Every structure is written in C-alpha cells, then in structure tokens.
Amino acid sequence: MPELPEVQTVVNDLNKKVLGRRITGVWFDTPKMIKIIFADKRGFTRKGNGFQRIFEKEIKGLKIKNVKRRGKNILIYLTKSYKLKAISYILLIHQKMTGHLLIGKWRIVKGKALPLFKGALSEKVNDYIHLIFYLDNGWQLALSDLRKFAKVVFGPKEEMENLPELKNLGPDALKKSFKVEKFIKLIKSEKRKIKQVLLDQGVIAGIGNIYSDDMLWQAKIHPLSKASQLKANQLKSLYVVMRQILKMALKLRGISISDFRDTSGKAGSYGDRRLVYRREGEPCRRCGTKIERVKLGGRSSCFCPMCQKN
DNA sequence: ATGACGTCCTGCCTGC
C-alpha cells in the first residue's frame, strides 16, 4: 500500500519519464474509479461519476507540465493553450492499497489490456490494468489496481486545489518547513491514540500503516499510548525517526512486501529492512521478544511488548 | 469529540 516513500518514488519516475508529453487518448474499463469536476458552458460545476465522455474529450491533447505529490496523492499538472491563453488542469491519482502507475505498452483485446511486451512488468500487475493514457511518444501511462480502490479525479486546477481531500491535509511528513515544534504541538493536541493520530492525513500527510508501526517501534512508543500524554522527549524522537525512516524508505524505493511496484514494475527494497510491520510472532530486532499485534479501529498494529511499554 | 464499524474489492490464507 503506497505511502509517502512509494508515492514519491512514482512521482520521481514520472517526472523523469513523462514530462512534456501530450496525452493523445484514454482507455478505461472501470468508470467508477474516475471522477471529474468540471464547469460547463453555463458555469455550473458538475461533479460525480457519469461524465466519462467529458473526461475523455477534455483530457485529450493536454500536455504534462509537472508531477507533484501531496500526502499520498499524485498530482499530474496538465495544460492546454486556448485562444493564446494557457489553461491548467490537475489529474489526481490516489493509489490506495493496490494501485500501480506503470509506463509500458498494452493493447486492448476483448475489453482487456494485454501487455505488448513484459520486460520488468510482471504478468500479475498486467492483469489489473483499468486505465490507460496514451502518450504522443508511443508509450502509455497505465493504472493497475487489483482491488479497484484507487481514485482518479480530474478537473480545472483551481477547483482541484480546493478539493477537501487536498485542502484538509496536514503538513507533509517530509516537508522541510515542518519543524519539530509544530510536530509536537500537533500531536500534543490530540486525545486519540498515537497510532490513529499518525494515520490521520489531516494531522500529518503521507504516513500509513507500515511506516507508523516502524516509527513507533524505533521511538519505543506503544501504539495505544494517548497522544496528548506523550512526553516532549518521546515526541522529539518520534519526529526524528519519522524523517529518518521515510527518507531511508524513499532511498530504497519503497516497500514491496504487499505488492507495490515502481513505474517500470520493479519492487522496492525496504521490506527486508522493515522493523515491525507484519512481523507478528517474529523476534524483536532489539530485544528478541515476540512481536505482538493489536487492533484499533479496523487497523492492525505490530509492536514489541517489551520495548514499547504503554 | 471520539471511536467503532460498514463500505468498496478480490487474492490469499486458514480450517474443515
């Protein structure tokens, strides 16, 4: 499930591979995944499912200007010129758990995308292609998603920037201007358990289940500890390990223990280095105690009962 | 305000 390091890996790939390309066409088989936000000729903003033809028509001919990340969202900035003016759009993609953005070549046979060649793209990933953007250099940008949870939203730049899923995001976990003082203030003001707070994108953007487990283990904090009751030195160390772990995972191109792949279908290598995530029953890397798992909400959290006292 | 649970979806794992 892509979190900040995985999403950033994809964004970096895209900036290397698709900048300046023009979209010449689009194919998709799961309209449900796609939403558009669009002002019609009379100025009405229309939102919702059911406008796929407008999506097709509007995205054709747009040029890829830039690719950015906000939290776990991928933002592809697109432009066209109309009457000598540049009009900007954003294509937002959230990969959720099993979404993958891939660059390759496919052809549609009986409504299904088949790879023209495999290369590093495993067959498995190819089985779940649901959306393809055709680019003007012959390559294609595809979205694969086993569980069809991924979300794609398209619309004019200004309206996209006002989407609650972007506007309500907290500071980005790796943003330079996000300092330890601000971090401590944010966490201190939360009455929930620390694990839930870390997963809340409205508090801090970019962290998911994997890295929050590893961060808490590294900082020796129990996942069920009340956020507001954590001591300043604990929070300080949590901030430091948050940065360290995310940066290291980004360097290793993410974690592929579930099924994350980069845009050429290659796995990341953080999985071997992971600290506690999905290591229930295995020995703690510090003290050898068996890693345990607790559930909160619908999420599970792995921790060492010896190192991480509540 | 908080938390617990349901929803979406489907491959995979467990147990009989």
Place this chain on the structure above:
DNA sequence: TGCAGGCAGGACGTCA
C-alpha cells in the same frame, strides 16, 4: 484437493 469463510486495508460515511 476443494470449498467456504474470513482477512487486509485508505479514506470516508454513519451511528452511538
């Protein structure tokens, strides 16, 4: 070996 049932999980909605 086969099949049924449960699980995982990000974000969001609903309900107590």
